[in-house]
Amino acid sequence: MTTCYFVRHGITEINVAKKVNGGLVNSQLTADGTAGARAAGQALKAVAFDAVYSSPQRRAIATAELVLQPNVHQQRTRQAIRLNEALREMSLGDWEGHLISDFAKHEQFDKFTLAPDQFDPSEFHGETYAQLAARGVHFMQRVTYENPTGTLLIVGHGTMLTVLTRTLLGVPLSDIMQDGLLNNASITVLETQDSQHYDCKRWNDTSFMKGQYDGSQFKSNEFF
Template sequence: MTNIYFIRHGKTEWNLEGRYQGANGDSPLLEQSYIEIQQLIKALKSIKFDAIYSSPIKRAKDTANLINTGLNQNLDVILNDNLEEFHLGKMEGMKFTDVAVQYPEELDAFRNHPDKYDPKNINGETFQALLKRMVPTIKKIVDQNKIDANIIIVSHGAALGALIHDLLGVPLKDFRKQGGLSNTSTTILETQNGTEFELVKWNDTSYLDRIRDESDVV
């Protein structure tokens, strides 16, 4: 059984400010995030990992490199463009409150009704396009690693939420029913064949020494 540990990057300045980052926006990890990533590493330390893959966007790459260094298991972080966050077009860098005023339909659909999300007006990426690049990437990663591998994937909140639900066979309209993923969270799926996936753990932050708040979740 292969276990995939999907990890959302550490919290950033824009996360704290309530801004959309997307694939073409970015901001530094908060100082607190370095402490929280060490707490995550401590929780993972007893597991022997076979590979670490990451989005190339700096906030994810920095998180992945810190995890890799902390685990000290002689692995290389493998960067893959297909693990990037949603391309959010005009919403990137904007505060959620401003998006709610300028693009209320897009915001509501993106957060609550993925099956109705049409990003043409904001020059963004559809859920279908995101899944077309991410799902085959995960299946290829499973196929390239040994049976019973433990694999870390470091990526982004909205992208990982969509990806994980699709791998579990959840209909698009229900992608948001469990809510979003927190910064520095771990969601674990297992698979025997890289085709069917089962949920082991969802959005785990039990190892973090703080209470989750609204700015943690995407």
């Protein structure tokens, strides 16, 4: 059995500015973002990770580093953080780095959260949900096959990890955003025995932060 720990990055400066925070922009963690990542690290400090994977974007790498800092097994084994492009956040093309409110009246804006199977970002050179899910699932098939009895840490982004984990659990694309995004610095745990079928053991857990640093005060369509 492979056990997969998914952690979303901590709150970033672009998040707080309510700008589109996709796969083409980098942003520093805020003080709350750093605190959230540290809290996740404390919650996972006794977990022995056999491999660690992260999106290559700055906010995810910083979160992965903070999560690993207090880990007692990491101090002994020194697992490298393996950067993988498949974990990069969903690309929203020309929208990225701009205020979310600038696009509130665009016909595709509501579809982003309310009808993801109909979301068409081709006009602004973005990525579809189907493309995002496909690259994420392909990544998971490979790493779980390579670690059939391992425990993996996977650090990434709100939309990417939400779509990936729900797809792995069999949620249809039309319903993939029904419950909003995974919270910042949240922990989600899935298990698989065959790299195809997954069971959820822990979902969007931020109980270790008591609501302080997880960004849960933001609505999902305001907080890319």
